[in-house]
Amino acid sequence: MAHEKHRLSKPFDSMELISQPANPLKCQPGELLSPVWQLRAGANLPPNAALRKAGGEVVTVIADPVPANCCLELQLQLHAPEFEGDVVQNFVFTSEGEVLKELSLVLCIRRSAKERRAEAHPDLGIIPGSHTRRIYFGKLKLDTDLPSSESIVAPEVITTRGEDDWQLLDEKLMPLPPQLLQIFGPEAPLRFSVNGEEKAVPAHLPLTMSLAEYLRYELGLTGTKIGCGEGGCGACTVLLKAPNAKPRLANACLRPLHSMQGLEVTTVEDVGTVEKPHALQQAFVKHNASQCGMCTPGMVMAIYGHLAKGGSKQPQELQGCIQGNLCRCTGYRPIHDAMKEAAALEVTCSPAKAAAPKPMVWFRDGSLWFDCTSLKEVFAALGHYASVPHRLVVGNTSTGVTKYYPPHPNDEPKVFINLQSVAELRSIQRTDSGLTVGAACTLTTLIEELETASKERQQLLPVVEHLKLVAHPQVRDVASWAGNVMIAKTHPDFPSDVCLLLSTLKAKLTLIDSAQKTEQVDVIDFLSSKLPRNDPAQIIHSVTIPFPGAETFLDTFKVMRRHMNTHAEVNAGFLFEFSGKDGVKVANARLVVGNIEHQPFVASETAKALLGKDLDSVTIDAAKKTLQAELKAHLAQPTVPEPPFVVVDPQYRLNLAPQLFARAALRARRARGLALSASEASAAEAPLRPPAEGHQHFTVDSSTAPLGQPLTKVQGLDQACGTAQFVADAPLLPKTLFALPVLVQKLATLQRIDASECLQVEGVHSFLSAADVKAIGASNAMNLAYHGKIFADAAEKPEHLGQFLGLVLADSFEAARTGVRLVHVEYGEEVEATVSTADGVLKGSVQERHGVLSIGTHTPGTKSLQGKISSAGQKHFYLEPQTTYAYTDCNGGLIVNSSCQVLDLAQTQLAKTLHMPMSKINVQNQRLGGAYGGKAMLFAPGCLAVCIAVLKTKRPVLLQMDRTADFQAFGARAPFDASWDCSIQDDGKICSLKQEILQNVGTDMMGFSQASSVNCYNLPHAQLHCKGVITNLPCNTWMRAPGDFEGAFIMEAIMEQVARAVGREPVEVQELNLDEAMQKAWQRLKTKVSYDETLKSLKDFNSKSRYRKKGIYCMGSRYKLEASTFFEKAMVRVHVDGSVQLEHTGLEVGQGMDTKALQACAMELKKIAGDFTMDKIQTQLPKSTKDFTWRGVTGTFGSLTSETVVSAILEACGKLQKEMQPWVAAGRGWQEVVMLATKAGAELTQAGVTEKAKVHDYMLFSAGCAQVEIDVLTGETQVNSFDLVYDCGKSLNPAVDIGQIEGSLMQALGFSLLEEETRGKDGRLINCGTWDYKIPSGNDIPVRLDVELLPCLKPDAPVMGSKASGEPAQLLGGAFFYAVKDAIGYAREELGLSRVFRMDPPASPSRIQTFCEQ
């Protein structure tokens, strides 16, 4: 179908004004107004028609083209100025430079409230400090013609191959040769047991299919979630049992299905059910330890498994058992609380049924899997296939890691040889002099053996502790040490802890070849030499670890960005052998440093220089210098690794190694009985983290019960039992296809897509691209929910790397994944990418949204200060990646299950793009596995691609993005560059502030969020300007407290700079500038943390401690909640049996809305009959666009949906109360009232909407104080405490609200200390998964977290006095960063360095260490 581009069919002059707002518009100062004009154009309007202020500033842009005669709605969001009087505002509506319509609005502003507000602001605009986060979706009505699709220039797609091309394809393996058939064959079904039931695996499933996908999509056991597919999040945790062995934890996403022969697997469904929950699952419910619930089954399994293994119940170790599990919602505190109950639980696991392992083979689509039981079988298989890409499988966990390093041929194996049951490789021998451990032994076994040995040789303890920092229990329980060594060999940049430790211990590897000949080699020699030497089938047999002698001191280090489940920034091991029993004369030394460049480096020159010397301070200082010189020489040319490695500052790595050496040497001196000076003692120690604890304080008003009560979440048990369904958990319809996108890898025009090899993969069904969009007559441009193309086309260069260019459809995700790898794309000439904000500015790609906001008039100060701060992007890291499952209904319409935050927008977008009536499209979901703003617009490409696939194939299609693809394809919280110029008085009072913020919005302004702010400060004069910069990053978008968080963070940088510049404590300067309305929260916080005494004792500590410094920072937040812009609907149906069905338009994203909605409904229905109970109410799921007319409903974001949904419920229930009133009588129960009312024909289904007249905007004030401790030598941070005081009004549910507050605080902690998108020069995202992008873990949270909800004596919020909890606390999390800066300041002061210095977030170890020194 040929489509023409939009063209104007008639001149513009036929723009008709259909309706306009009241004019003059009466309002109060500062009031938020939403005037609406309705216009109709007689001609097609091209995209980007704009409404501008008369001065030229763009107010809103209608990004999508508008067909002739369509009604166009222009809704403005603006605040009236803060003064009384009349203001005339003129606007012009323009297109392509032509004025289409002039619009004029007179505001008649009269003050009615006495309350004091911010200074008058001379223009229509936004009150600085609060932000309008209006989402400017072009409001296109589909009540007339649907838009015709644009012309699509589809790239050529090759789907078949000519005869000559065949040899280009990887050769597929032929079925088994007879010798091997004799040993392994014939093929028998793979059998193993799942939750006690034996399963025979169907023969068509790919060899590389994971256990997780099998459980979920073949058995329907969807409690096992897939959050990352690379062992990084723990959502897929299961328990494995083998005969005669302890149970083991495992990541089902890394576990190949075909490695399961004879094993037993326990999933969360077997731990307990909703009907019969396990005590652990009940503890999760009791402590509200789940929010979105996506991580919850994995958490339950990790703890259950720890107990089943007989793991320690000491609080520290118990908290550590979720080392491999991430939660993005809760902030872990309630999970820790639930775990405390686990200490009282006993979990017994019946032993696995004994069945002797036997050799087996499976052959699938040209690949082979061998299960071996002896070395003879291993070498028989290797004898044939050693030269073919192959993998010796033990845990298969390397697949979660190796993709981050340059590829090795064996990364794409055709042959798998399973070593797990090879007895010779599992043997362990301990002698007096050492330990020999077989190559198939797991890391857990190695730890246990060393732990046992350490009882007699304490020196081994650091090695044990270090090994416990390798990965996490789910990996360590199944992964072999030898597999780790082999990753380091095949991917030399991998910072292996295992190799480092073995090398430090002078361990020797034993290799064995097919003739059973063995040879012993040094670990470093093994890594560097071209082994196997003679026999291509040579493998690792075992390792022999000599025990350190009595006069030996051993220490090892792993410096990490995050405290758990993280690879090393630098790791190091130091072994000192001393002459004789006393003293510190070095007889021998071994110094090994990792992650400097390639494999671990043995610093032999430094070791030599130590020989015969006393390890005193002179020797240590000299050795530090020698070591640094040696490392420098080793590097020859220090390299900053290019993608795909994450960049750890090379200078930091060079600095760190000598510091670690010094620490080890000092500890050695102390261990040998020598006294250390106070400064030395401080250098020798690292902060020790005690178990985390949390405290919550709130008051409860029982008069509104059950509303206002701290009830547990209604979906908690479903979540803990794994039965809470997310989009990808729906029972799959027959013939469902699994889809994964192919992403653009170069910023260049697509020339040809060769999908022929992909289409050869067994199980791959088809490949779709822009050509298919064209073929079904849909548009390729989205331009509503998201601006861009569904699939990159050949006409223009892609807008960003990671854009979709096609979709592979297959019978399983695994087949689709293989297919995606085999789609080859030819690109035209690459163009230079615009990546940074600075690049964008140079190219002139700067766009305005709000213009300059100004408060007050210029007031001169005594000095002026300038400063800058920048941040990288922050990923949403919703645990459930973007997901859509769509299929056709019986009327040819589409049912689209989408993990999106805005159902109606998705429906409109689909209708518009697919050219279908909205009535034929039903968009729905039950819950989202986290969103935080990331699913408000980013859902669109996946959702549309899936619907195109459904329409093309006429089959159901499920897409769940892989974590890496999700990271690459979609934007994040936008990076910013902020600069300021302020004039101050000598005491730190700010007189005037000029702030300029450039936000790197990526390809489009759509996700722009106004980030200029004075937060909670009252400045006499401020000029705030925030602009967007268009670049080639994926379109960045709203993330929790968008703009507000950045604004507060930047404002605090200014405040901190002013305080340092005038030599005062930040608190003193903050108080000089604080908004009066902040006082209540601020003073309460200061009392709560005993600020003055705490500061004094902190200073005292710092004065005595040279290498550990503490820091403290208080921060306030003023947050405006624009409740009046929110609108929701609800319907309450009372059934004849007294049960109640509640429908509403809010989506459950983990914020506990459905719980609050039930509480509100129950409170109201109790007024009809006192015996009404909440359990009678059922929330209607899924929420779906077919249930309501969603017109006007706000998406679920901005923290306000819970309140506005409650408002709608109150209205619906109010109507019910009226309807049922005639039958209400004292002593009459609910059942009876319902029966009588029903009999009388009363209307017992009532609808309600957010009561616009009653819902007004409100302010929320909160304050928090972070206390941290940094390790000056390494740059690592420990957050000792966070105290938070929050005005939640009359909380609808304090337990739920505190969960939200804590969760948002932890996302801010991530921004402040850990998270940063790192990109290459071409815009490629370098840290694109859990291996390199680190969100906080359970060990990063404050050791003590105290949250207090302020008592609410005079409610001032519109819905039951409740104030929002989802976002405002996020602003306080900047305090983590500034507390670290405070601590660094103390370290700098001691060296005579200034406390005024610029540091950008996050406060990573490398930044901290660097700023402590220079």
Ligand SMILES: Cc1cc2nc3c(=O)[nH]c(=O)nc-3n(C[C@H](O)[C@H](O)[C@H](O)COP(=O)(O)OP(=O)(O)OC[C@H]3O[C@@H](n4cnc5c(N)ncnc54)[C@H](O)[C@@H]3O)c2cc1C
């Ligand atoms: C989430 C995560 C976090 C991690 N964190 C860390 C960390 O902090 N520090 C760290 O050091 N490591 C870390 N690792 C790496 C982890 O230790 C390794 O993945 C694991 O030890 C590999 O063992 P495996 O048995 O699973 O190997 P597999 O994946 O089964 O095999 C890996 C490779 O070893 C080869 N191989 C296996 N056995 C032999 C043998 N006997 N002879 C020759 N070749 C053999 C295979 O052919 C294959 O190429 C992490 C891994 C993951 C997934």
Ligand code: FES
């Ligand atoms: S899905 Fe397996 S660890 Fe994340």
Ligand code: FES
């Ligand atoms: S509840 Fe843990 S990720 Fe959402």
